[in-house]
Amino acid sequence: MTCLICSLIEKKQKKIYEDDEIIAFLNPTPAVHGHTLVAPKRHLQIITQLEDKTVEKMFFVSQQLSSLLYDAVGAEGTNIIVQNGVVAGQKHAHFLINIIPRSKDDGMSFEWAQKQIPEDNMNKIQEALQATEAKEEKKEAVAEEKKKEEPKGADDYLIKQLRRLP
Amino acid sequence: MEATQCIFCNLATGQMPSKKIYEDELITAILDIYPANPAHLLVMPKEHKAIFAQLPKATAERFGLVAKKLSELIFRVLRPEGLNIFIANGAIAGQKAPHFIMHVIPRFQGDGINFEIAEKEAKIDDVDALCSKLRKDVLNYFPEQKFEEEKEEKSVEQRLEERKKPKNIDLDRITKMFE
Numbered sequence: 001m002t003c004l005i006c007s008l009i010e011k012k013q014k015k016i017y018e019d020d021e022i023i024a025f026l027n028p029t030p031a032v033h034g035h036t037l038v039a040p041k042r043h044l045q046i047i048t049q050l051e052d053k054t055v056e057k058m059f060f061v062s063q064q065l066s067s068l069l070y071d072a073v074g075a076e077g078t079n080i081i082v083q084n085g086v087v088a089g090q091k092h093a094h095f096l097i098n099i100i101p102r103s104k105d106d107g108m109s110f111e112w113a114q115k116q117i118p119e120d121n122m123n124k125i126q127e128a129l130q131a132t133e134a135k136e137e138k139k140e141a142v143a144e145e146k147k148k149e150e151p152k153g154a155d156d157y158l159i160k161q162l163r164r165l166p
Numbered sequence: 167m168e169a170t171q172c173i174f175c176n177l178a179t180g181q182m183p184s185k186k187i188y189e190d191e192l193i194t195a196i197l198d199i200y201p202a203n204p205a206h207l208l209v210m211p212k213e214h215k216a217i218f219a220q221l222p223k224a225t226a227e228r229f230g231l232v233a234k235k236l237s238e239l240i241f242r243v244l245r246p247e248g249l250n251i252f253i254a255n256g257a258i259a260g261q262k263a264p265h266f267i268m269h270v271i272p273r274f275q276g277d278g279i280n281f282e283i284a285e286k287e288a289k290i291d292d293v294d295a296l297c298s299k300l301r302k303d304v305l306n307y308f309p310e311q312k313f314e315e316e317k318e319e320k321s322v323e324q325r326l327e328e329r330k331k332p333k334n335i336d337l338d339r340i341t342k343m344f345e
Contacts, residue, residue, distance in 0.1 A: 014293060014297045015313070016297065016300045016301055016304050017304055017308060017311060018311070026293055026296060026297055026300075027285070027288075028288060028293070029285035029286060029287065029288065030285070030286060030288050030293075031283045031284050031285065031286065033288075033292060033296065034296060035283075046237075046249075047233060047234050047237050047249075047251070048234060048237050048238045048241065050234060052231055052234065055230040055231060055233065055234045056227035056228070056230045056231050057227070057230075058230055059226050059227055059229050059230030059233070060223055060226050060227050060230070062218075063218050063219060063221065063226040064307050064308070065304075066218060066219060066255065067219040068300060068303045068304065068307065069300070070219070070255075071303070072296065072299055072300055072303060073296070076256055076258040076259075077254070077255050077256025077257065077258040077259030077261065078218075078255045078256065078259055079252070079253065079254055079255070079259045079260070080218065080251075080252070080253035080255075081250065081251070081252055081253075081281060081283065082233070082250065082251035082252075083248070083250060083281060083283075084237065084248055084249040084250070084251075085246075085247055085248025085249060085273060086247075086248065087247040087248040087273045087274065087275055087277075088247075088248030088249055088250045088273040088281060089248075089250070089280075089281045089282045089283060090248070091285075098283055100259075100283070102256065102258050102259040103258065104258060108284075109260070110252065110254070110259075110260050110280075110281060111260060112202035112271075112278075112279050112280075113202070113278065114200040114201065114202070115200075115201055115202065115203065115204070117199075117201060117204055121204065122185060122197060122199065122204075123185075125197065125204055125205050125244075126185045126186075126187065126197055128243050129187045129205065129239055129240075129243055130187060132239060132242055132243050133187070133188065133239055136238075136239070136242075155237075155238070155241040157245070158241065158247070158248070161247075
């Protein structure tokens with residue numbers, strides 16, 4: 001598999017943190033000086049594929065590194081960005097957390113226009129999300145008693161799309 | 167519980183009504199009523215914290231778990247073509263609220279939102295210098311880390327001692343902007 005991220009991980013290029021499951025390193029093609037990537041060692045594409053323990057650790061390590069970075073490059077702020085899916089900006093078929101130090105006039109902007117959503121639609125969305133969440137919680141409770149199988153991807157279509165990335 | 171000045175504290179603890187989607191003892195997630203896209207979620211700690219760095223370890227970890235769970239939920243219910251998770255620490259990074267928020271934003275083709283991160287050539291020397299510096303700093307936070315070019319042989323005890331020393335990280339700079 002020619003995953004750029006996997007080969008950077010293997011070479012331990014510009015590594016600043018490593019443990020059994022995850023690794024953090026400076027981006028060789030950074031958006032800005034200090035742009036750091038936190039990745040699982042396993043070649044997984046999106047957040048839903050990570051184990052709970054791994055994603056928890058990735059967020060904790062990102063938190064610690066973002067404090068460090070802030071000091072090390074004299075940043076005035078930081079962005080933490082995850083891109084799941086090509087349309088969300090994902091460039092590599094390997095899950096990443098981007099830590100980006102920010103300063104005045106750095107030429108970056110992550111803003112968005114606010115959309116008007118009718119109250120009706122908002123309520124429908126809320127109901128749908130709540131109903132599914134309740135169902136999932138029930139399922140989890142049941143599954144904990146049986147042997148757990150590989151969770152069926154509600155996101156399989158997204159993973160297939162990412163596997164096509166060079 | 168007393169109502170506080172912070173709208174988001176009130177939303178997170180239920181003092182103010184919201185379109186709540188998820189809640190546990192540390193975190194609440196609600197629909198953003200001025201969303202980037204439908205089902206744009208605002209995820210916040212119940213405790214008042216301004217930025218990521220200020221969250222207790224358990225809360226920071228929980229944000230990861232909740233990010234995963236909410237992503238699963240959104241993929242299942244809305245089947246978007248993508249999903250962004252976005253945190254802004256500091257006004258310069260786009261932080262608009264005085265209360266820490268993690269955004270979970272479903273993405274669709276042609277939705278007019280841009281979370282592209284441009285990639286640029288780096289000056290090797292700059293990256294190398296930064297890498298060396300960061301490795302030293304990381305050892306104070308994570309004393310068991312090992313790096314090949316370690317110059318000084320410090321024991322774990324020595325590093326833990328150094329870690330106790332006050333650091334010059336001025337996080338107050340950011341939070342003061344909201345006072």
